[in-house]
């Protein structure tokens with residue numbers, strides 16, 4: 635916070651601390667937790683000093699500062715910079731991190747580990763790293779999966795899916811949620827919400843989606859599976875599978891990410907809110923609900939959840955509304971917002 639900052643500025647070692655902190659951040663970023671920790675401890679020691687530490691020997695006498703860190707402190711004070719830090723920036727580690735983060739499904743920790751192992755390019759990974767099938771797919775289709783989908787193409791792909799779906803079962807209803815429903819000019823993926831009148835559990839829709847995925851795969855439209863329909867099922871825990879994630883393609887267009895989400899009619903309104911987003915809008919709606927003694931999730935709006943002494947959930951709470959999107963806004967006591975007004 636600001637308090638901490640002004641305390642730092644008043645510290646005679648503020649400049650040294652600032653540069654060491656950048657080193658510490660760098661080691662954190664590449665997941666070198668051991669070095670990051672050494673820097674953190676050294677910085678804490680420097681913070682407590684009331685005089686400026688200028689020489690290696692002076693620094694070395696302080697607790698938690700080893701020879702090498704002490705030498706760096708002297709270098710910073712005498713040159714006003716740290717060569718190792720500039721070297722760290724010369725290495726385009728940040729750019730490589732960004733490159734690796736562009737691989738579908740890869741997060742900071744995975745990407746940092748690869749960098750620490752010495753990998754620098756997608757080709758390094760392809761040839762030398764131990765990859766899961768999904769990571770390999772993300773690399774092989776790197777460019778495609780990082781290209782946004784123009785709105786008109788989302789519409790065309792959806793129309794194709796709708797035609798095939800109607801031939802299997804004309805009682806199902808499909809809708810594109812996500813950024814498309816919010817009116818975006820381009821989308822990262824296609825989020826298709828599947829429902830049917832009269833359904834009260836997503837399990838009732840599983841056989842339909844199994845068949846649809848099957849047909850679309852045989853026709854060459856679906857080209858890869860990232861999350862299979864039943865993969866997220868843990869017996870007795872999650873109930874019936876409710877989603878399928880993968881890739882689709884219509885030549886000559888790129889591979890596209892596509893998600894199917896099964897939603898029973900009884901939860902349709904809450905699911906629409908959730909899958910329309912955006913994520914920040916969702917967070918603020920959930921926060922609002924909890925402020926008003928309610929709870930909102932992708933299945934419904936509930937009356938206050940009863941909590942035991944250790945704040946564990948005793949009941950799910952009484953369902954107030956699930957099926958009607960507008961009604962959920964009403965019960966929550968907030969003005970209706972059109973999907974294209976939900977950018978946060």
Ligand code: DCP
Nearest residue numbers: 812813821822823825908909910911912913916
């Ligand atoms: N969602 C959420 N919190 C998350 C992930 C998703 O609330 N952590 C909700 C809000 C999103 C919706 O699910 O709008 C769909 O998720 P996407 O990741 O597909 O995001 P968008 O469709 O909004 O954007 P994009 O164009 O990148 O697909």
Ligand code: MG
Nearest residue numbers: 812813823825
């Ligand atoms: Mg989306």
Ligand code: MN
Nearest residue numbers: 823824825893
């Ligand atoms: Mn999605």
